[in-house]
Amino acid sequence: MVEVELKFQIPEARRMALLKAIDPKKSEQIQLKAKYYDTPDKLMAQQHAALRQRLEGSRWIQTLKAAGKSHIERFEHNIDLGELADAPSLNLAIYEQHPEAAQILQNALNGQQDQLQLQFETDILRTCRVITYQDAEIEVSLDVGCIRTPDAEQEVHEVEFELKSGSIQALLAFSFEWVKKYQLWLDVRSKAEMGNLLAIQQKVSPAVKAKDFVLSKKDPASKNLRLLVAQQLQHLLPNIAAISASVGEQPHLDEAQLALQHLQLTISLFKDWNPDVSDKWGYQLEAFKHQFDQLKHFVHMRDTLGAFLQNPTTSENLAKDILYAQEKLGNLVKSTLNVHHYLELMMFSLEQNEAVQHHDLKWFAQNTLQNQYKQLQDCLNAASIADFESLDALAARIQELKFSFPILTSVFDVKNLQKYGKALNDAQLAANEYQILSSSAQYIQQTELEASDWFVLGWLTAKQEVYAQRLQEATEQFMVSRKFIK
Template sequence: MAEIELKFQVPVHQRRAFEKAIAKKKAVPMQLWAKYYDSPEQQLAQHAIALRQRLEGQRWCQTLKAPGQHHFERFELELALGPDEPEQLDLSLYQEHKQAQTLLKQALELKKADLKNTGLELQFETDVQRLIVLEQVKDSAIELAFDQGEVRTPTAQSDIYEVEFELKHGDVSDLIDFVQPWVKRYQLWLDVRSKSQRGQMLKNQQNILPVQHQTPFSLDKHDSSSHALAKIVSNCLTHLLPNATAIADNHYQSGHVHQARVAIRRLRSALKIFGHWSEQVQPEWQAQLAELFRQLGSTRDRDALSESLMPRLAEAGSPLAELPASSESSDEIDALFRAPETVRLLLELLQFSQCTAQEDDQSLKKQVRKQLAKMHRQICQDAVQFEHLDSEQKHRTRKRVKRLRYSVEFIASLFEADAVKQYLKALKPAQESLGQFNDLVVAEALFQHEVQQNPQAWFVLGWIAAEQKHVLAEAQQHLLEFTRSKTFWSD
């Protein structure tokens, strides 16, 4: 009842070659016509649940899909309906399926024991010509499904051209190993949008995916450290991939870029702090993520400064109302997430998130305590000498504070909630003031280049210098206050 698949878009310039490759595989064609249902309030969509009736060749089936444990895994329950088109949607089919009942009742807020009279309505349809190729990889069976068609409402339509790789049975590692050559040869890029999500966006006249923020998750004190790290990486990917899809599709906002950077920073922090928990962590991941972060950086830095710094400069009477023109190319960040090397990295991280747990000599909590104590001690040492640190060392302190925050969030479920909350509350002022100082450093560099062409930039540089002194004093005070905070991980 679990569906495990990876979906990709095919670049326009690769489509002819891709179609020739599929033709050589002697793919089996199948016509798919699907009708998707939801309540008038779209309650199922709000819970990422899809409910459809679909004609597959000569037979109808009814399928319920819901989120699974991982981003590429979904709960799926498919029921055969026969050759005749159903007159209506029948939820009574789920009376014998407890998990399906629970999902529907929670999403639709049903109080009665039955699933009748739910008022579900047709939302949109998909009409797809599918070509199917079955492959055997080691002991795993993998289905390649190449779809062309459209999703439509009574007033709009959108084209579908995508390929799905589904693990019918076997090992996820075999699935990802099988996909990698296709990615390299045809420059396929990951797309986490389901057809139901695309249809819902079409119905609601939306062309941009919602910005994805980080979501809570839990570790178990009985988890091995390697399994805990796999869970952490999986959570970071759940944060990253929807934003990466929006950027790769070139339909994104500044929030997608910001959250993509946050997700990458969380991944880097997890691998730097806890990477020694697993022998399967690849040393090159850290450098690859750092480069991806850097390439996203200049765009996000400018967005952040435009939103936060420029209004304050205007209040101070600045003669300059805009940031200096960028000397770097700000376009094509969408190409970053379509690049085969980025897709390969994401697939490797997905593969790692499914890795087999290794046994430990020490408990998870004991290993966590040791790591947190080390990080806390480093920041306290920086705090007492902060005013004497050079610029690079101050920047290192800021990164240490951020890594500590992310690390605490990763392992919070292992400890008493209120104690963790108080610790993060004590850390927050230091993180914010150090972040403000970093923004000022970035802005200073921008306007130092501008002053040669525009003497009015001297006003801005003077204001920045004064503000830096003020913010640095605040940061030092906040760091010293943090050194007096109570830790939550003591035995």
């Protein structure tokens, strides 16, 4: 079966209020003690699967879980092993009658079932209650307890909303209200993931990276857009969870920034593909992404220009700006506004009802690409080395096309596509360097300059002009070679 649920972390200051909202007098309380199994080299964890035995009251339940199509869905297979005086031995023979579960185990373990051994345990007091909301019945479960290994222990204090019946849209709308009232933040990390990290004495899983997206030619443009947003959320949310939990590292910041950039470009460039796209999403994503961009830029300046900034005031201000940007970002990733935004995008990506479209996917792809070409040509015509604003606009159009080009061209049968991609890549590399230099120059101009800073500013301006020229030339070259759509 497929389990549909959302998990949230609760700020310490709101834990008592949330417990009162569930109302223990109207709820069921049950002690859950679970044992999680994996191979020594964590084959199950590598496949995002989990195998556990859990004592639920007086009964032992063996459960196999695996990743689903989105962060809100997971495969879950439960077997009641009955009331036993002692913990049962792990029993894999029971999956012989359950083909899907057996296949998941085979894919994960590749014949190494005999290598499974206890990795960690959980001890949780669950307070749960089923609440009716719109057309749905939703089980609200407050889990308080710990995850432990022989050498370490980690506190658990989180709330889960599981859809028992009704629509996913109702579950997401229900979550909206609780997020706002109790400042919950979305956490896509499972107890199994946290336990595996504890077992190997690590604080965080590796950053999740972006995957290439290929348009589905059999589906309409509206559904393709939902699929694209769903994949980008799969990229964004695990990295956001690590940052929200204050265990994120630089790769998590980099990947979250990239995921937000892709989402913002998707919503901005493909918004005509689906009438359910809200105009506000693009603005929200742009503002959120800007905070990541700003922090990355400050760190880049410190690492590349720090030795040249001999003015103590400039260096001190840069250090303060980095600390402030880090603190602000740490709060923003789990703010109610942004958690609501994640849920809105999830709701959009999971919607099943598609309006009939009068044009096929290829028409939408070609129309979008031609509009981008026109905007790029207009910006190229207006670009001048003497006008940095015109070059900023040109660089932005190149970055947009660099993102959309491989996606949109996947629906066309084009020979030698790499030729077009190389010309675009050259322009994008020049655009990247130009934008970095431009932002650095603007930052230094806003400070009280001393002689050493004037030197740095002059160097930046000279380099900016070099890359501005490269940007124009590379864009012209691409525009000459790009006319493959008839």
